[in-house]
Amino acid sequence: MTPTGEEITASVPVSAPMRAAKVRAATEHTTVGQVETTPDGRVTITCACGMTLTNGPTWSLDEHIRLHRAEARFLALAAVAPEGIPRLVAWPLAPGVDSPA
Helix, strand or coil: CCCHHHHCCCCCCCCHHHHHHHHHHHHHHCEEEEEEEECCCCCCECCCCEEEEEECHHHHHHHHHHHHHHHHHHHHHHHHHHCCCCCCCCCCCCCCCCEEE
């Protein structure tokens, strides 16, 4: 018999540090204010972290917001992931690569 998603979740606890990191990333990377249009026609909105998110020639503002949040979540989770966990991306990041604030 194959276990259900609930059974798998119950038997494999998510660590408190990883849960907290995910919540922290979501909290620190919410958009604030209203969308503004720049004189050159781009649309922007500010993130709670201070970064200005914008559309570009080949991406929408929504795509930038989604990418920004995904990167923030990745950095936060990767920083607290248990040692020895198999990774798709080498950690820590190489020198010169932006790291979580």
